[in-house]
Amino acid sequence: MKKIGFHTAHGEKRATFGRLLMCGLFFGMLLSAIPVGAAASEVVSFKDSNLEAAVRVALNKPGGGITTDDMATLTMLVARDRGISDLSGLEHAANLDLLALDNNQIRNIGPLTYLTNLKYLGLNNNKISDISPLVANSGLGSDDWVWLEYNYLNLTTGSVDMANIQKLQNRGVFVDYGRQKQTYTLDLTVNPEGGGTVTGADSYAAGEMVLVTATPNEGWKFVSWTDGAGNTVSTAANYDYTMPEGAATLTANFERMFEVQWLPPVTNNGFVLQGGSTLPLKFQLVDGNGAVFREVQDGIYLKIADIATWELGSGKNALRFNDGQYIANYHTRDYSDLGNELTATVCNAGGSELGSITFKISTG
Numbered sequence: 381m382k383k384i385g386f387h388t389a390h391g392e393k394r395a396t397f398g399r400l401l402m403c404g405l406f407f408g409m410l411l412s413a414i415p416v417g418a419a420a421s422e423v424v425s426f427k428d429s430n431l432e433a434a435v436r437v438a439l440n441k442p443g444g445g446i447t448t449d450d451m452a453t454l455t456m457l458v459a460r461d462r463g464i465s466d467l468s469g470l471e472h473a474a475n476l477d478l479l480a481l482d483n484n485q486i487r488n489i490g491p492l493t494y495l496t497n498l499k500y501l502g503l504n505n506n507k508i509s510d511i512s513p514l515v516a517n518s519g520l521g522s523d524d525w526v527w528l529e530y531n532y533l534n535l536t537t538g539s540v541d542m543a544n545i546q547k548l549q550n551r552g553v554f555v556d557y558g559r560q561k562q563t564y565t566l567d568l569t570v571n572p573e574g575g576g577t578v579t580g581a582d583s584y585a586a587g588e589m590v591l592v593t594a595t596p597n598e599g600w601k602f603v604s605w606t607d608g609a610g611n612t613v614s615t616a617a618n619y620d621y622t623m624p625e626g627a628a629t630l631t632a633n634f635e636r637m638f639e640v641q642w643l644p645p646v647t648n649n650g651f652v653l654q655g656g657s658t659l660p661l662k663f664q665l666v667d668g669n670g671a672v673f674r675e676v677q678d679g680i681y682l683k684i685a686d687i688a689t690w691e692l693g694s695g696k697n698a699l700r701f702n703d704g705q706y707i708a709n710y711h712t713r714d715y716s717d718l719g720n721e722l723t724a725t726v727c728n729a730g731g732s733e734l735g736s737i738t739f740k741i742s743t744g
Contacts, residue, residue: 640735679729
């Protein structure tokens with residue numbers, strides 16, 4: 381009985397180990413079936429909500445994150461007349477066979493470089509001026525179709541666009557491109573040079589709304605946009621400009637950001653200018669860190685409202701510059717009916733007031 385009991389217990393132990401061994405082998409087989417480096421499907425980020433909405437319709441997925449695995453299931457996407465302007469995220473739809481994006485606001489078609497299974501690509505009536513991503517798409521070839529009419533392509537002989545069209549055609553791609561929109565060049569300049577940066581220069585169709593932006597460099601501020609005739613068209617750094625029927629130039633105007641630091645004698649405690657005497661009004665310009673500008677700043681002037689203005693130059697009534705200091709000699713005897721309190725103001729070339737100081741004159 382003891383022997384039987386021993387074998388019974390031992391048999392149970394062997395059976396338990398055998399089950400564990402089989403489970404371990406099965407789990408090992410499962411692990412070996414997973415490719416090395418495989419990762420969970422990632423959620424795709426779309427910058428354009430209109431494109432995302434079109435993809436959700438195609439996937440029949442109204443909610444939840446759209447993953448790279450979801451995108452890989454797409455073979456056809458029809459997204460005409462959707463107001464789409466950014467194709468970011470579409471590069472994950474690597475198995476698309478048909479893509480219709482006609483009648484949108486698309487300029488950059490970079491993501492299409494990666495859609496190497498495309499056979500039919502509709503891009504009519506957009507804002508495309510560079511089709512090099514299609515040339516870079518190694519999958520576009522014999523018997524594939526691309527529609528590119530009513531875009532911003534340059535069809536003149538020898539142009540980059542015509543060269544790229546020819547490259548596609550040489551690979552057997554049928555390219556429909558014959559009719560294009562008339563476009564005009566918008567140039568953007570900065571005044572003065574080094575004051576800031578601008579974006580938005582390109583070619584546009586007449587009547588198109590163009591967002592131009594101006595960003596001041598450190599120590600500068602944006603003032604205005606002016607047209608080719610010098611007329612101020614906006615004081616907003618981000619400006620929606622309507623493209624005219626013809627080439628145009630806009631200039632972003634910037635100003636230095638100065639602080640005025642007044643100097644003696646006008647800053648002396650209890651200072652009062654005696655009538656009939658001369659006061660040297662002295663100041664210097666400093667940046668936000670208090671560093672003095674040692675170079676003369678063109679257009680700086682000093683004024684006392686309704687009395688006098690001193691501009692940079694030489695002579696008795698000029699604003700002089702010496703070693704970082706601006707000096708204007710104010711002769712009280714040259715003016716009558718002065719009252720007993722005056723305000724001197726420093727202005728820049730654009731007329732903006734940089735700083736002022738008030739002082740008293742004794743008329744007794």
